[in-house]
Amino acid sequence: MLDEKVMNYKNSLYSELAKIGKSLSSNKRLEIMDLLTQGPKTVEAIAVATGLSIANTSRHLQVLREGNLVKRTRDKNFVVYSLATASITNMFYQLRDVGEEQLSAIKQIQNSYNESEEVYTLTLAEAYDKMQQNNIELLDVRPQDEYEAGHVDQAINIPIDELESELDKVPTDKEIIVYCRGHLCAYTNMATRLLNDNGRRAFSLNESYYDWQRFLKTK
Structure with missing residues (x-):
């Protein structure tokens, strides 16, 4: 006792x-x-x-x-x-990862949203491979303060709430990879669909800058 x-x-x-x-x-x-x-x-x-x-x-x-x-x-x-x-x-992202592994509803919600937005999605590995080409533009649609706090190399920043009025800044002769805050953020798909509806060929990368840094450590 x-x-x-x-x-x-x-x-x-x-x-x-x-x-x-x-x-x-x-x-x-x-x-x-x-x-x-x-x-x-x-x-x-x-x-x-x-x-x-x-x-x-x-x-x-x-x-x-x-x-x-x-x-x-x-x-x-x-x-x-x-x-x-x-x-x-690190703890927050570990919690998110465990949630996605253990709670099937999370993946179902994410997959359903991807399908409803009718966008092309990429994994980190697929995005990395595409970025080795010269004909790719990487677009960060987070607010400017988040972009300035840290972003993927060579990414340009057009916040989601400015994207529609700033479409002329997005090239039409390159493929576009869009990213935002990561798995729990809906803005990546929204931005990707907006771009595709306006003559661009855009792909949704539902990964954060943190996820990108973690991925690069494996390369």
Whole structure:
């Protein structure tokens, strides 16, 4: 039988570890973490991207802070949040990968969306092979701040909400590979379909800059 000291020790440790689980137990907090893998963001920017009110966004961020998953700094009149460490970025992507492996509904949702958008999709390996050719344009449709925080070499940036008005910047004589925030982002397919509907030959790469970096380490 365990003595009281041992029980208290174990209970204290598991209670602390449970704070991580609590922080992750919300679809909106997971979405916020996904956004922050792309780079630091203000509360206001997170609210716009997630469709939450400022108040609700702040409450979710507070829970994430209690688990020490995010940190905040002040930039003049704005509070800026980021993931606390690189290991938390890795943890988020590991969680996503496990979810895709273990929850069949995730792949079903992704495949159904790909089919509904009627776009050509590429794997990382297929995109890499295509990029060895000279007749390829790589298009990053994330917001400019995310692009500046880190992007695939030679990618040009046209944010998704500017793409339709900036179509003249996308060449018609090259194949286009489009990427955004990764597996959980719908914008890659939207941008790809828009390009194909306007005379381009575009492919959807539903992978993030993080996924791309991880893939290159295997080459």
